[in-house]
Amino acid sequence: MKIVFSPIGNTDPWRNDRDGALLNIIRTYQPEIVELFFTESIWEGNNRFIGQKNFDWKFIINSISSDAEVRIKVDSIEKEHDFDAYKDLFHSYLVELENEYPEAELLLNVTSGTPQMEATLCLEYITYPKNKTCVQVATPNSSSNAGMKYAKPEDQEIDLEIVNQEESSETSRCKEINILSFREAMLRSQLKGIIYNYDYEAALQLLDIIPKGFRNKKKLRKILVNLTDKIKLHEPFDDIKKEYKDMNVQKAVFHTLLLGMRHRRGDVAETLIRIKAIAEFIVEKYIDKQYPGLIYYFNEKPYLNLEYDPVFIKEYISHAGHFLKEKENLLSFPMYRDILTLLENKGEVLKNVHAVNNINSLRNQVAHNLQSLNLYQNKNEKNIDTAVKAVEKLLLIVYPEVNDSTLNYFDQFNERIKEFI
Incomplete structure (x- = not known):
C-alpha cells in the first residue's frame, strides 16, 4: 500500500506545481491514499491569489488515480516562513498515517511545498526513515516554471485535460532520493553527543540500528562492545x-x-x-x-x-x-x-x-x-x-x-x- 503525503506551498494545483509534480507522483505510483496539506492562507487565498479551496482536488487526483482516497489537511501557521513551524505538525500527521497503516509506504513529496515544508519533510525522513521514501520531481526538460500560466478554477477541467495529455506520453520525472549523507551526518552528531556524555551502552545501541554503509561501523562497534562488556563485568x-x-x-x-x-x-x-x-x-x-x-x-x-x-x-x-x-x-x-x-x-x-x-x-x-x-x-x-x-x-x-x-x-x-x- 502506498500513501502520498504532500504539502502544497504554492498557488496553483498543477502548472505552478513544478509542471505537475504532485500529479506526476500520483501518476507514477498510483497510491491508495493522497493526503494534502495546506496552510490556511493558501487554502483561503486573498486579493493576490485564488485560494486552493476553489479547486476540486478530489476530481483532480481521481482523474489520474480513480480509486485514490483524497484527504485534505488545513492548518493555521503563525510563521509560515519559519523552518520550525511545520516540524511537529508534519510529524504528527505522519505518525497518524503510520498508526493507521503500519505496513504502508509513505511517499513524501519534497517538491510541491515551500522550501520550509520541503526541508521539514527531508528532516522527517532523515530522523524516521522506516517505511518512508522521499520523492523529488524534475520539471520537463529541466526548465523552470517562469512564465507559466496560472490555473483558474473555472478552467480546471480543460487545463487538467491538457496537462494529462502532455504527461501521459512522457516518462516519469520522479526520483527517489535517499539523502543518506544528511542522515549519516545527523547520526554521527548523535553518536558523538552520546559518547561524549560517556553513555557507551546507548552509543552501541544507536550504532546497531545505523545502516551498514556507515563509515567505520564495524570498527566502532568492536571498540564499544569491548568497552561496555568490561564495564558490565x-x-x-x-x-x-x-x-x-x-x-x-x-x-x-x-x-x-x-x-x-x-x-x-x-x-x-x-x-x-x-x-x-x-x-x-x-x-x-x-x-x-x-x-x-x-x-x-x-x-x-x-x-x-x-x-x-x-x-x-x-x-x-x-x-x-x-x-x-x-x-x-x-x-x-x-x-x-x-x-x-x-x-x-x-x-x-x-x-x-x-x-x-x-x-x-x-x-x-x-x-x-x-x-x-x-x-x-x-x-x-x-x-x-x-x-x-x-x-x-x-x-x-x-x-x-x-x-x-x-x-x-x-x-x-x-x-x-x-x-x-
Missing part, C-alpha cells in the same frame, strides 16, 4: 592491565575511573552508593601496606589482629567502647577511619577518608533504606562531589605509581575514537 581495561601489573592497582584504578565517569554522566545516586566500597578497598590496602600485621584475613575477609601492638589495641578497644573478640572484629570503612585517626591523627589520607565518611549516612539511606536522593538538601551535591574527588586523591596517594592522566581515561578514549566517528 567489572573487568579492568586491557591498557590499564598493560600499564599496571599489580592486580590491586588495576582494580583500584578501574573502579575509580568508573566512579568518576558515572559522576560526570550525572548518575549521582549510583555514584553515591559506590563511593564507600571503592574508598574502603583503597584504604584497606593502605593500612595493610603501612602497618603490616594490623589486618589479618580469614575467608578473604579483613579482621583486626588483636595480637598487633598491645598499646594500640588497648587504645583502640577504649576508643571502640567495648571489648573485641577474635573473628568478631570484621573491619569496615568506619573502623578504618577510627584506626587511622588513632595511628595518624591527621594527614592527607585521613582528610580524604573523612570526606568519604561524611556522605556515609546519606549513602546508607539511599542504598539500604531505598530512599530517594535530594541533591539540594544539606549540601548533598557538594559533599558527593568532594567525596568523589577524595577517592581519586586516595588512589594517587596510596598508589603513587598511578599517573594523574590515568584519571582522564574516558576523555582520552573519546578522543581516540573520535577519528572513527
Whole structure:
C-alpha cells in the first residue's frame, strides 16, 4: 500500500506545481491514499491569489488515480516562513498515517511545498526513515516554471485535460532520493553527543540500528562492545592491565575511573552508593601496606589482629567502647577511619577518608533504606562531589605509581575514537 503525503506551498494545483509534480507522483505510483496539506492562507487565498479551496482536488487526483482516497489537511501557521513551524505538525500527521497503516509506504513529496515544508519533510525522513521514501520531481526538460500560466478554477477541467495529455506520453520525472549523507551526518552528531556524555551502552545501541554503509561501523562497534562488556563485568581495561601489573592497582584504578565517569554522566545516586566500597578497598590496602600485621584475613575477609601492638589495641578497644573478640572484629570503612585517626591523627589520607565518611549516612539511606536522593538538601551535591574527588586523591596517594592522566581515561578514549566517528 502506498500513501502520498504532500504539502502544497504554492498557488496553483498543477502548472505552478513544478509542471505537475504532485500529479506526476500520483501518476507514477498510483497510491491508495493522497493526503494534502495546506496552510490556511493558501487554502483561503486573498486579493493576490485564488485560494486552493476553489479547486476540486478530489476530481483532480481521481482523474489520474480513480480509486485514490483524497484527504485534505488545513492548518493555521503563525510563521509560515519559519523552518520550525511545520516540524511537529508534519510529524504528527505522519505518525497518524503510520498508526493507521503500519505496513504502508509513505511517499513524501519534497517538491510541491515551500522550501520550509520541503526541508521539514527531508528532516522527517532523515530522523524516521522506516517505511518512508522521499520523492523529488524534475520539471520537463529541466526548465523552470517562469512564465507559466496560472490555473483558474473555472478552467480546471480543460487545463487538467491538457496537462494529462502532455504527461501521459512522457516518462516519469520522479526520483527517489535517499539523502543518506544528511542522515549519516545527523547520526554521527548523535553518536558523538552520546559518547561524549560517556553513555557507551546507548552509543552501541544507536550504532546497531545505523545502516551498514556507515563509515567505520564495524570498527566502532568492536571498540564499544569491548568497552561496555568490561564495564558490565567489572573487568579492568586491557591498557590499564598493560600499564599496571599489580592486580590491586588495576582494580583500584578501574573502579575509580568508573566512579568518576558515572559522576560526570550525572548518575549521582549510583555514584553515591559506590563511593564507600571503592574508598574502603583503597584504604584497606593502605593500612595493610603501612602497618603490616594490623589486618589479618580469614575467608578473604579483613579482621583486626588483636595480637598487633598491645598499646594500640588497648587504645583502640577504649576508643571502640567495648571489648573485641577474635573473628568478631570484621573491619569496615568506619573502623578504618577510627584506626587511622588513632595511628595518624591527621594527614592527607585521613582528610580524604573523612570526606568519604561524611556522605556515609546519606549513602546508607539511599542504598539500604531505598530512599530517594535530594541533591539540594544539606549540601548533598557538594559533599558527593568532594567525596568523589577524595577517592581519586586516595588512589594517587596510596598508589603513587598511578599517573594523574590515568584519571582522564574516558576523555582520552573519546578522543581516540573520535577519528572513527
